[in-house]
Amino acid sequence: MRKPTQLQLPFSSMSLRRIETEANYHRFYALELERDLFGQTLLARRWGRIGTCGKARFDQYPDEEAARAALAALVLAKQKRGYRDSMASFLGTQKTQRDACHDQPFEHAPIDEAREPTLPF
Template identity: 55%
Template sequence: MGQSSLFPIAATLQRICPERNEWRYYRLSLEPDLFGGTALVRHWGRIGTAGVRRPKLYADEGVAANELAALIRYRRKRGYVLLD
């Protein structure tokens, strides 16, 4: 496993468990929005499908980065492996 960045702006995680028929991915990214803020974009689903994409807008990039780091920690506790 590679070393993760101190302040990541994107991450891809996956959880594969053939015994439970689980083939899942979870992507997170910070993207600028049209109003000068930052959008935390969550994209998840079954590997090989389009999945679901949900942006959440933040006025402060620091708050969005903290939320991204918290979501990475949460997903890793749930068995996801960080790919990036």
């Protein structure tokens, strides 16, 4: 069996989602490297339907490098199943909305001095 391509991940967390509205399929899959109270490296996996708490699993690894390799392998496996990086799509939609907001002039809200509370000092 061929070994999957190793991703170089400079980060310790990844958030994926898979949305297929025709099939009513709205899923998330979040991965994060954590440390427990004893200093052990854990790979926390959380998954489920978007809008719910979902389920969680914590796998212990001997070192951070092994946990990063497992994180990369899981990301590749989930991407093959149709999951995509949720931050990339989120930032893409936010960028267009943000650009539209920046075109409008900023107006300060008027301050009503009579309604402002007095400070105790």
